Amino acid sequence: MIIREKPADTVCTQSWAARAGVGRMRRLLLGPILVLLTCLLAADAYPESKTAQYKEYEVKAAFMYNFLKFVDWPEGKMASNGNQIIIGIIGQDPFGSAADILKDKKVEDRNVVIKHFDGFQQLKEAVEKDKTELTGKIKALSKSQIVYRDNDGKIVIKPADEFDELKSITDGAAREKKIEELKKRGFLLTDPSKPGDIKTIIDTIANGQMEALKQCHLLFICPSEKKNISEIIDLVKDHGVLTVADTQEFLDTGGIVNFVIEDNKVRFEINLTASEKAGLKIRSQLLRLAKKVVKNGVEVTGLTDPAKKESQ
Numbered sequence: 001m002i003i004r005e006k007p008a009d010t011v012c013t014q015s016w017a018a019r020a021g022v023g024r025m026r027r028l029l030l031g032p033i034l035v036l037l038t039c040l041l042a043a044d045a046y047p048e049s050k051t052a053q054y055k056e057y058e059v060k061a062a063f064m065y066n067f068l069k070f071v072d073w074p075e076g077k078m079a080s081n082g083n084q085i086i087i088g089i090i091g092q093d094p095f096g097s098a099a100d101i102l103k104d105k106k107v108e109d110r111n112v113v114i115k116h117f118d119g120f121q122q123l124k125e126a127v128e129k130d131k132t133e134l135t136g137k138i139k140a141l142s143k144s145q146i147v148y149r150d151n152d153g154k155i156v157i158k159p160a161d162e163f164d165e166l167k168s169i170t171d172g173a174a175r176e177k178k179i180e181e182l183k184k185r186g187f188l189l190t191d192p193s194k195p196g197d198i199k200t201i202i203d204t205i206a207n208g209q210m211e212a213l214k215q216c217h218l219l220f221i222c223p224s225e226k227k228n229i230s231e232i233i234d235l236v237k238d239h240g241v242l243t244v245a246d247t248q249e250f251l252d253t254g255g256i257v258n259f260v261i262e263d264n265k266v267r268f269e270i271n272l273t274a275s276e277k278a279g280l281k282i283r284s285q286l287l288r289l290a291k292k293v294v295k296n297g298v299e300v301t302g303l304t305d306p307a308k309k310e311s312q
Contacts, residue, residue, distance in 0.1 A: 058098040059266045060259055064218060064244060067257065068107045070286035073217060074279045077240035085110040086215060090117040090232065091222030115212065120228035123209050130155060130206035138202065141192045147201055148187045149208050160189055214239040221245040221255070229253050240279045251294055256280070260291060267291040272300070 068085055085107050089095065093116060105112040117123065137157060138145070144160040161167050165182065169175045179189050186208075188201045204211075213219065213232070219241050221232055226247050233243055233254045246259035251271040256278065258269045272295040275282050287293050293300050 053094065054096070054098050056261070056266060057095045058101060060246065061095060061099045061101050063259070063266065063268060064220065065102055065105055065107075065112065067218060067242065067244070067286065068112070070283045071242055071275075072281040072283070074240050077217070077279075083110050084113045085217050086113050086115055088115045088117060088213060088216035088219040089222065090213065090219060090225055091119050092224035094222055115216065117209060117213060120225055120232055123213075127206050127210065131202055134202045134206060135198075138190055138192065138198055141190075144189055144191050146182070146187050147190050147205055149205065153209070155205060163187075210235065214241065216241050218242045218244060221247070221250075223247055229255065237274075237278060242275070242278070242280055262291060269294070271295075273297075 064087060087102065099114060102112055102114055146158050146160050146163045148156055150156050166178060169178055188204060190198055190201045214236050219236060221229055221243060223246065225232060229250065230253055242257065243255045244257045245255055250258040251269060254274050256271050256274045260267050260269060268290055269292040270282060270287060270290045272293055
């Protein structure tokens with residue numbers, strides 16, 4: 001699309017500084033929108049050396065990054081993740097190296113972090129397996145332990161009196177305060193003499209991957225998870241997660257954004273009702289670029305239907 005400026009027929013009386021300020025403001029406002037428009041046009045603009053799937057999913061990855069800029073999350077959601085904004089991918093990952101464009105990206109002052117999850121059925125089976133193993137291990141212990149998952153997701157059980165952040169604290173009140181601080185960071189103290197505490201800790205640690213899904217800001221549900229979509233959405237629906245997929249009838253299942261291919265280009269549809277239920281606010285700039293926006297089961301707007309946009 002070519003945008004032509006109208007020829008000037010009057011003398012501009014604005015100062016250079018004022019014109020420059022307006023220019024900067026326009027760039028700030030239009031920059032992200034132009035990036036999204038570029039994504040809409042770019043699906044078939046890649047060298048032939050790249051596979052069709054690579055091209056498609058690189059565009060989808062670019063869209064997902066830009067979604068992060070046009071969605072507002074609840075304050076509590078943003079505060080709980082520090083300086084990170086998390087994109088989760090659950091199931092058999094179709095992106096591969098196409099997702100590399102997301103590396104080292106930022107949204108405002110937050111680092112974009114990619115987390116990969118096994119299929120939902122595998123996650124459920126892992127929960128039961130971890131519960132069984134943890135129950136046996138903890139019941140066999142005779143003194144308090146710190147239980148947590150390391151950076152590789154492995155469960156670690158370490159005697160509390162050997163834990164660096166606790167072993168030097170002898171004051172009872174200071175120790176309890178430290179234990180509460182550790183708990184917030186995922187380090188849980190288990191006392192073998194308290195069965196109730198043990199069960200809570202086992203459930204918490206075993207469900208760690210499920211809890212991590214809820215921490216995502218955007219969760220892409222891979223095509224391999226088609227049979228599990230309802231369960232996944234049900235798990236994260238109250239936790240401010242922007243659910244995204246490229247699966248037929250995803251919006252009807254309660255998903256928020258669904259990618260579709262139209263005229264060999266990647267487009268997307270939005271379920272406004274689902275986004276509102278999740279506590280998310282999708283900005284008007286993104287809604288205007290959607291192929292279709294649905295609210296309460298009814299299409300309310302779309303790029304291809306100007307009449308509907310005017311009536312909104």
